[in-house]
Amino acid sequence: MYAKLIEKLKNYGTVITEHVGDYSLSVKGQSFLSDKFIHDRDLHWLRQSHIVIAEVSTPSLGVGYEIATAISWRIPVITLYKEGEQTVSAMISGSDGCRHFPYKSIPDAHRIIENEFTKMGLEVSNES
């Protein structure tokens, strides 16, 4: 599912955290890296981002940390969550720094991304 969202986002530019959709580069696949290395690298990636799209259906300290950091750096944040599943933390759903959307299916999530990117003047640059 993450891989399918990433495919969509790649139409608009570079997806810095593409490894999230790739198991070999996922958290478990990165166990040889130090925590400090991962933290500093991820914040370095965040600092270069024009926009953050966060899938927030699953509780995660790291995702919450990155969202709040993006907000404090004034990076626009879109949060997507699967409709009807677990409630998302009020710190995310109640934050003025996130545009927060439920989705039912991948095409649904793709439509949300298209709409939000259009509003922000971001256009498809590499149609795939």
Add this chain to the structure above:
Amino acid sequence: MYAKLIEKLKNYGTVITEHVGDYSLSVKGQSFLSDKFIHDRDLHWLRQSHIVIAEVSTPSLGVGYEIATAISWRIPVITLYKEGEQTVSAMISGSDGCRHFPYKSIPDAHRIIENEFTKMGLEVSNES
């Protein structure tokens, strides 16, 4: 367990999020409040804090969000996690903004709190 950590912290001053140890005021008990109300109230509490003690054994978007916000506001953060359980996100364990400690038992967690507070010059003000 949260209640026992809060009892210890109350020796040092006011615990603003004391409701975390009280089910009726926990997230599920607050379902009548809007997400924006909870978010804004929690950040208002955070803004008044001299120190944040976060129990991070359980993944949580809200806790990650509050830790990163505390760091960006230069509030000292101590994170405690149960030794040997789930791995804590590298965004927390690898962050220079958190002092990160494993604990085995409540007395163990109490000792960590005492040590850290002593280093920071925070003294017991209401011995219970």
